[in-house]
Amino acid sequence: MNPSETSKPRNSADFFEMLRLRGNALPKRLKQCAEYVAANPAVVAVSTVAELAAGAQVPPSAFMRFCQEMGFSGFSEMQKLFREEYSQNWPDYASRLSKLRNGDAQAPQFLLAEFAEAGRTSIESLTRTIDPDALRRAVAVLAGARTIHLVGLRRTFPVATYLAYAFEKMQIPAILHSGTGNLSSAHLIGQGDALIAISFAPYTPDTIALAESAVKRNADVVVITDLPTSPLARIDAVRFMVPEVDVGAFRSLSATLTLAMTLAVGVGTQRRAL
Amino acid sequence: MNPSETSKPRNSADFFEMLRLRGNALPKRLKQCAEYVAANPAVVAVSTVAELAAGAQVPPSAFMRFCQEMGFSGFSEMQKLFREEYSQNWPDYASRLSKLRNGDAQAPQFLLAEFAEAGRTSIESLTRTIDPDALRRAVAVLAGARTIHLVGLRRTFPVATYLAYAFEKMQIPAILHSGTGNLSSAHLIGQGDALIAISFAPYTPDTIALAESAVKRNADVVVITDLPTSPLARIDAVRFMVPEVDVGAFRSLSATLTLAMTLAVGVGTQRRAL
DNA sequence: GTGGGAATGGAATGAAAATTCCATAAGCAC
DNA sequence: GTGCTTATGGAATTTTCATTCCATTCCCAC
Numbered sequence: 376m377n378p379s380e381t382s383k384p385r386n387s388a389d390f391f392e393m394l395r396l397r398g399n400a401l402p403k404r405l406k407q408c409a410e411y412v413a414a415n416p417a418v419v420a421v422s423t424v425a426e427l428a429a430g431a432q433v434p435p436s437a438f439m440r441f442c443q444e445m446g447f448s449g450f451s452e453m454q455k456l457f458r459e460e461y462s463q464n465w466p467d468y469a470s471r472l473s474k475l476r477n478g479d480a481q482a483p484q485f486l487l488a489e490f491a492e493a494g495r496t497s498i499e500s501l502t503r504t505i506d507p508d509a510l511r512r513a514v515a516v517l518a519g520a521r522t523i524h525l526v527g528l529r530r531t532f533p534v535a536t537y538l539a540y541a542f543e544k545m546q547i548p549a550i551l552h553s554g555t556g557n558l559s560s561a562h563l564i565g566q567g568d569a570l571i572a573i574s575f576a577p578y579t580p581d582t583i584a585l586a587e588s589a590v591k592r593n594a595d596v597v598v599i600t601d602l603p604t605s606p607l608a609r610i611d612a613v614r615f616m617v618p619e620v621d622v623g624a625f626r627s628l629s630a631t632l633t634l635a636m637t638l639a640v641g642v643g644t645q646r647r648a649l
Numbered sequence: 650m651n652p653s654e655t656s657k658p659r660n661s662a663d664f665f666e667m668l669r670l671r672g673n674a675l676p677k678r679l680k681q682c683a684e685y686v687a688a689n690p691a692v693v694a695v696s697t698v699a700e701l702a703a704g705a706q707v708p709p710s711a712f713m714r715f716c717q718e719m720g721f722s723g724f725s726e727m728q729k730l731f732r733e734e735y736s737q738n739w740p741d742y743a744s745r746l747s748k749l750r751n752g753d754a755q756a757p758q759f760l761l762a763e764f765a766e767a768g769r770t771s772i773e774s775l776t777r778t779i780d781p782d783a784l785r786r787a788v789a790v791l792a793g794a795r796t797i798h799l800v801g802l803r804r805t806f807p808v809a810t811y812l813a814y815a816f817e818k819m820q821i822p823a824i825l826h827s828g829t830g831n832l833s834s835a836h837l838i839g840q841g842d843a844l845i846a847i848s849f850a851p852y853t854p855d856t857i858a859l860a861e862s863a864v865k866r867n868a869d870v871v872v873i874t875d876l877p878t879s880p881l882a883r884i885d886a887v888r889f890m891v892p893e894v895d896v897g898a899f900r901s902l903s904a905t906l907t908l909a910m911t912l913a914v915g916v917g918t919q920r921r922a923l
Numbered sequence: 924g925t926g927g928g929a930a931t932g933g934a935a936t937g938a939a940a941a942t943t944c945c946a947t948a949a950g951c952a953c
Numbered sequence: 954g955t956g957c958t959t960a961t962g963g964a965a966t967t968t969t970c971a972t973t974c975c976a977t978t979c980c981c982a983c
Binding site for chain 4 (some may be wrong): 697698699709710713723724725
């Protein structure tokens with residue numbers, strides 16, 4: 376470790392700042408590496424030294440020297456940084472969950488920190504995984520509907536009620552199917568209507584049934600669920616998979632609500648434009 | 650290669666389609682893999698078998714079997730698919746943002762970005778402003794209550810229903826006061842009970858009335874509201890001011906829900922410890 | 924219960940990748 | 954040009970990781 380070495384970058388912003396400062400002072404081959412990495416940051420996360428070296432047109436050993444020159448112990452350490460940024464380093468809540476179970480004397484503010492992080496992570500990854508086209512289609516379908524039906528039971532009931540509130544506030548006709556009194560409300564849904572069905576594992580059968588029945592009745596369906604293996608994902612509909620993070624046995628709803636708000640307001644503005 | 654094996658997926662859409670179709674028919678461990686992969690697709694691109702297996706809580710060999718069951722020769726081949734897909738999507742990120750800024754402000758993904766930002770900000774400032782001592786007191790009060798009453802109407806109704814769900818799941822006696830049928834339910838609250846009252850501007854009079862009546866009946870009250878000038882803030886109670894960010898006429902609920910989860914789980918663990 | 928077949932987990936193996944080392948080449952001062 | 958320092962490329966080494974194999978367990982049918 377010679378004294379000219381700068382300290383290790385902690386994130387990619389650090390890293391690129393360092394490149395900016397020291398980039399021009401590097402020897403030829405290392406400069407090639409710097410330029411290649413700057414131009415293809417994402418590729419670093421998913422490639423081997425040999426591949427990157429080939430891309431930068433230098434031998435692998437030169438690339439290794441580059442990594443060390445940037446303050447890392449080697450390529451692996453540098454790659455770790457890019458991988459974390461790239462995958463957002465989804466925290467390992469499974470292991471925290473056991474901590475939650477064992478250490479029963481958890482101070483509430485630690486819990487708050489956990490839930491806050493779960494919420495942030497969920498929202499962050501929502502924005503990266505949502506298909507803009509699906510969003511557009513969902514908004515179009517809902518804006519064109521005569522009546523919007525809403526169903527979400529148990530853990531997703533808050534989302535359904537939020538949508539009901541938002542639509543009411545914008546004076547868009549919407550019906551919340553809550554299952555009160557165990558009445559079947561499937562017959563309310565007809566052609567020209569749309570249904571937003573929300574369900575996470577364990578999937579409430581009533582929600583699935585209502586969604587299936589809506590499809591049979593030629594209503595448009597928008598599905599919000601968690602996984603492609605969900606029974607709701609089998610339905611012919613505009614589908615959203617929301618990457619909500621579990622903390623212990625509880626699931627953050629932040630991302631789902633964010634999506635719900637987006638749909639509601641999107642529909643509102645589109646209707647007004649018509 | 651047995652005949653039941655499906656042909657190799659060519660892209661991630663293929664892959665998720667296969668998961669959707671065959672996911673439920675898989676044996677337990679392989680299903681865990683399927684779900685983990687579905688929930689964390691980006692992580693697959695940048696992780697090792699061992700890491701993913703740990704994430705899915707299966708041994709590495711099970712994860713290998715999963716890859717082969719999905720039609721790949723092994724993990725490396727499957728990872729290749731994810732790497733290709735995901736390193737292609739990345740460069741769009743910067744251009745996507747600028748497109749968002751330039752393009753019409755009504756595009757749904759622009760809305761999504763706004764709401765996501767609002768949610769993040771709200772949660773962030775919640776963790777900064779919450780008083781740990783108030784949290785501790787609230788949890789103590791609620792954990793000691795015979796029955797926990799919940800009230801939150803209109804825009805805060807989703808929070809109240811979320812709490813109701815959480816308490817039910819943990820088998821903690823809780824009553825959701827929803828005002829259905831316009832029946833007064835204030836008389837249900839008595840000494841030894843606790844009430845969580847949630848209200849944001851414009852404050853629903855029923856919520857305030859119920860909270861005041863609970864105080865008169867010597868019940869403990871926990872208040873979640875937005876401003877110190879709120880009528881709920883005048884009540885003798887453990888008080889939380891949640892700094893939710895408004896987007897247009899709509900308010901993110903992310904921070905409020907995060908606080909609600911914290912209270913619920915905090916009470917749950919504390920009760921179990923008693 | 925009991926037998927058979929599928930599923931599982933752990934340890935052994937082999938391949939691939941990162942990292943180091945060293946001989947050679949290039950640049951530079953004198 | 955000569956000697957010295959720094960840079961370079963390829964090959965050897967070591968570490969990490971994917972993959973396979975097999976003994977054990979689990980589950981279901983009878």
